Amino acid sequence: xxxxxxxxxxxxxxxxxxxxxxxxxxxxxxxxxxxxxxxxxxxxxxxxxxxxxxxxxxxxxxxxxxxxxxxxxxxxxxxxxxxxxxxxxxxxxxxxxxxxxxxxxxxxxxxxxxxxxxxxxxxxxxx
Amino acid sequence: xxxxxxxxxxxxxxxxxxxxxxxxxxxxxxxxxxxxxxxxxxxxxxxxxxxxxxxxxxxxxxxxxxxxxxxxxxxxxxxxxxxxxxxxxxxxxxxxxxxxxxxxxxxxxxxxxxxxxxxxxxxxxxxxxxxxxxxxxxxxxxxxxxxxxxxxxxxxxxxxxxxxxxxxxxxxxxxxxxxxxxxxxxxxxxxxxxxxxxxxxxxxxxxxxxxxxxxxxxxxxxxxxxxxxxxxxxxxxxxxxxxxxxxxxxxxxxxxxxxxxxxxxxxxxxxxxxxxxxxxxxxxxxxxxxxxxxxxxxxxxxxxxxxxxxxxxxxxxxxxxxxxxxxxxxxxxxxxxxxxxxxxxxxxxxxxxxxxxxxxxxxxxxxxxxxxxxxxxxxxxxxxxxxxxxxxxxxxxxxxxxxxxxxxxxxxxxxxxxxxxxxxxxxxxxxxxxxxxxxxxxxxxxxxxxxxxxxxxxxxxxxxxxxxxxxxxxxxxxxxxxxxxxxxxxxxxxxxxxxxxxxxxxxxxxxxxxxxxxxxxxxxxxxxxxxxxxxxxxxxxxxxxxxxxxxxxxxxxxxxxxxxxxxxxxxxxxxxxxxxxxxxxxxxxxxxxxxxxxxxxx
Numbered sequence: 106x107x108x109x110x111x112x113x114x115x116x117x118x119x120x121x122x123x124x125x126x127x128x129x130x131x132x133x134x135x136x137x138x139x140x141x142x143x144x145x146x147x148x149x150x151x152x153x154x155x156x157x158x159x160x161x162x163x164x165x166x167x168x169x170x171x172x173x174x175x176x177x178x179x180x181x182x183x184x185x186x187x188x189x190x191x192x193x194x195x196x197x198x199x200x201x202x203x204x205x206x207x208x209x210x211x212x213x214x215x216x217x218x219x220x221x222x223x224x225x226x227x228x229x230x231x232x
Numbered sequence: 233x234x235x236x237x238x239x240x241x242x243x244x245x246x247x248x249x250x251x252x253x254x255x256x257x258x259x260x261x262x263x264x265x266x267x268x269x270x271x272x273x274x275x276x277x278x279x280x281x282x283x284x285x286x287x288x289x290x291x292x293x294x295x296x297x298x299x300x301x302x303x304x305x306x307x308x309x310x311x312x313x314x315x316x317x318x319x320x321x322x323x324x325x326x327x328x329x330x331x332x333x334x335x336x337x338x339x340x341x342x343x344x345x346x347x348x349x350x351x352x353x354x355x356x357x358x359x360x361x362x363x364x365x366x367x368x369x370x371x372x373x374x375x376x377x378x379x380x381x382x383x384x385x386x387x388x389x390x391x392x393x394x395x396x397x398x399x400x401x402x403x404x405x406x407x408x409x410x411x412x413x414x415x416x417x418x419x420x421x422x423x424x425x426x427x428x429x430x431x432x433x434x435x436x437x438x439x440x441x442x443x444x445x446x447x448x449x450x451x452x453x454x455x456x457x458x459x460x461x462x463x464x465x466x467x468x469x470x471x472x473x474x475x476x477x478x479x480x481x482x483x484x485x486x487x488x489x490x491x492x493x494x495x496x497x498x499x500x501x502x503x504x505x506x507x508x509x510x511x512x513x514x515x516x517x518x519x520x521x522x523x524x525x526x527x528x529x530x531x532x533x534x535x536x537x538x539x540x541x542x543x544x545x546x547x548x549x550x551x552x553x554x555x556x557x558x559x560x561x562x563x564x565x566x567x568x569x570x571x572x573x574x575x576x577x578x579x580x581x582x583x584x585x586x587x588x589x590x591x592x593x594x595x596x597x598x599x600x601x602x603x604x605x606x607x608x609x610x611x612x613x614x615x616x617x618x619x620x621x622x623x624x625x626x627x628x629x630x631x632x633x634x635x636x637x638x639x640x641x642x643x644x645x646x647x648x649x650x651x652x653x654x655x656x657x658x659x660x661x662x663x664x665x666x667x668x669x670x671x672x673x674x675x676x677x678x679x680x681x682x683x684x685x686x687x688x689x690x691x692x693x694x695x696x697x698x699x700x701x702x703x704x705x706x707x708x709x710x711x712x713x714x715x716x717x718x719x720x721x722x723x724x725x726x727x728x729x730x731x732x733x734x735x736x737x738x739x740x741x742x743x744x745x746x747x748x749x750x751x752x753x754x755x756x757x758x759x760x761x762x763x764x765x766x767x768x769x770x771x772x773x774x775x776x777x778x779x780x781x782x783x784x785x786x787x788x789x790x791x792x793x794x795x796x797x798x799x800x801x802x803x804x805x806x807x808x809x810x811x812x813x814x815x816x817x818x819x820x821x822x823x824x825x826x827x828x829x830x831x832x833x834x
Contacts, residue, residue, distance in 0.1 A: 162771075
């Protein structure tokens, strides 16, 4: 199972990659300003873990792009963010997306996270 | 009585010559037989002429000749005649025609005695003209209040009223008025005045019109000194009364407007006596309702400079934000407008309006405070996000370290150690910056040179810009006078903006050779700083975030506090900060400091 990680923080990328690899997943990471779609095409991930607040291109616009293109829209996405609260995530996310036609992401993890929670969520999404 | 013979002789011979009346003797053939000196003076040559030739320059006997009648009936007559004097000018004269009867009872001669009344007639005519045409109503009353004579104006208004009672004509009454002005004059022989309401019109409904008359009655004395007649002269003051009423209404309206005005209104006359000090003014200056305000008190309340400018007559004197003193010497922020009122260069006085700014000031302060709290709130939210990332970083470091040790993987241990190190440094930087932000610094206001602050910041960055191949330019336009501001605070703002601009150029994909321009200008009393770069620019979402979140694009290099700090300082100066940016093209940050909103000296 292949997981693509999009996050601007190198330390978090390193952490997520190490932890997920330790759980037996194959991982690949991109910075937010590297074209995510290119990486997805090349890498064909089964799951995308996406940060929201990134300085150069926000996770929201990347998410919108993914959902608007049929070749990506069926890849599950787990949002990982310290900006959006765990409770009320849906409402806040809706506000940021501001587009009713776009479906919600399949998973959400609030930073900082319990590693076990992350692993469980990823496990569920990749069943 | 015996008349001495010499007197009788003198009268017979000389009197005829010296009497100051034109006398002529005429025979039945109308020949002038004899005339005296006065006749010659009035009518000229008379000898061997006919009377009609001399009197009237005619060649035949006059129609209605009075002389011929007297010749026939022997009755004396007095006539008014118009003839020509010796200079050929029309002359009025009264002619007494007296028959001379001889012993037989025949009338062989007439004596005609003429008096020149040309002048008297003229005066009479003028008098009548005056009486008729004067633009007021005049009539003469007898003791029974019957109208004896009226002028044209009375006739035009009331018709022919001779012989009627004045009270009937003027007021439609059946009896004398209770307050009769003419009566007063009949009683004491003095002049009196009164105010009467006359009723004009024909008596038909709808034709009535009320005339407010100001009446003067004067006595016309007979030779014995009794007052048998009174002349009543009346001026129509209906318009005046109407205007007076309108003026009264306008005055009352204005007075209540001034009194009800939310702004204070003060008016002084040309001698600076206080005429108006309305309710709002009393409230602002804390003056009790019944207190009279003196000129001296006004001087102690209002700024000297303001009053001086009004006195100098400099049109509208406008002090948008100043302070006045209440009667209890309390400082009150107000807006003042003053005007010297003059009519055709003659000073009529001074009008001043005072707008109480206390409430507005309070609202402004509350707004500033609310903005500050909002900034802190956003900062806290941003901080939470920053901290969450740091914790995640720290946890990641711990994970790498732990798993590295378990699996005896030195590379992981190494990486874990570095991650911990990095994030601990970040925590320290973060906490320090946040403390300085949340604690804030006391704003220290001094008269500062806005241009110098910009120059210093440019100097500060010049070496770094040179090293990165970025052209850093300071631009100033025109002279900008010093302003009250926290120079250190503004310095910090510009340091943040210029630092950001240099970073933006450095991040640009276009390589080197970018520009950062720091511009200081003043327009309409607003000091403007512009920091313009042609660096990487920002997209829409980034622009939304720069001020509202604890946000950095610089990874470990930034704290995300610079722009928040800048915004806070600018707000403390009552100013605004905005930005224009286009991704890939560059960014302009603009600080706007309105002089009128700058803080007062602390």
